[in-house]
Amino acid sequence: MSPTSEAPEIAILVDYDGTIATVDVTDELVRTSASERQWLDLELAYRRGDIGSRALLRAETRLLPGTAADLPDLARDQPHDPTFVPFVEYARAHGMTVEVVSDGLGFFVAPALATLGLGGLPVYSAALGYTPTGPEITFPNGHPACQVCGTCKRQRVLLHQAAGRHVVFIGDGYSDQYAAAHADTVFAKAELATICERRGLPFQRWRTFDDVHAWLTQAQARGALSGPVARPYVCGPETAR
Template sequence: MALKRMKGEEQMKKVFLVDFDGTVTKKDAVYMMVEKFAKEGWQYYNELWEKGEMSTEECAIETLKLMEVSEEELFKFIMENVEIDDHFLEFLGVTKEKEYEVVIVSDGYDFIIEAVMKKYNLKLPYYSNKMWFEGGKIKVAFPYKDKECDKCGMCKLNILKEYRKKGYSVAFVGDGYSDFCVVEHADEVFAKDVLADYCEEKGIKYFRFGSFKDIIRYVKR
């Protein structure tokens, strides 16, 4: 039986922090970009990053040295090839009805996120690493990096902590290595692929999903 709220009692605010590459998008857009435009050798740096032996920043700097692409080519590639989960737009509709906030948290790049949001006419707040072109070369910056931790370029755990300070209940949705730290602190976890395996290994309570259709069912319940 649902309890009625007393007069003056506020319902706790809720935010969904949602990973971007491989979660909102069907495939990891950064991986797609590198696979398409980087010369041989990038796989070595990617393996080191997956093992935790190289930070996102270090991996990015070395990988980008192997990239050969113009700003126009990259934008066109993203617009033509990067697709979002078939049910993500419906998920946004359901969370809006519930008055839940949705924020993108990505260890990828704003250039890609902005292009995808333009393609699908989306306007969502996001936190990510920065990428731009200067003199025909790709430049990157990491404004949300944790000063005491080298692993990720964008610290998702720090974003979670900021929302907690504002009185939010935090649900996290993700799939990969850059999500490991944050799921140990979220109120609810929705995981797939490598992240789901990590939650199993660490005994972290989570809801396994294949697409946002599964999360929609959960939210509607």
């Protein structure tokens, strides 16, 4: 395929915890708000597959402080990959769609992006708010039928593919596995890279967004990005049919 006007549009979906933020902010918030045993028991149940991320996040929300004012400063002062902002600027300048997909607590993502000058970047995450009785979490970006994940990252991939876009997914962890199984190009590091290797999913290794930038520039120059490709479902209500 040559780099012509027929090249597909590109949608870039980016995880937040451990990807844009260089720490897992959700994990750190829960660990500082609860006992190590409480956090570890929930995390192990999630990793064993006993519960999905939706149940995990509900349980973690109950461990948070009773008022927003008592949340640790980590939610406000998160370290970010310094190459993310120039990467987004590059992608937007070249007509690519960029959005953040997070399956964590989510409430800190949009404010953090605003501090980086990216307040208009679309964010798909859970919604956590405080009521007179304490914190409550809802899942406006969950799958309409499947109750496993808090935010259905796979659904975002499929929606962009249905519009004819080549979907690039960038992530680092366990909650990224379903999106990685369906995206057209996957950038994986840390635990997500291990999952991709174990399951035979093709992926590109990355350390910073400069790596993604360089790969995309070369792939576009070669005309190497094809239209979306359908893949077998690996999660969701369809697997029960």
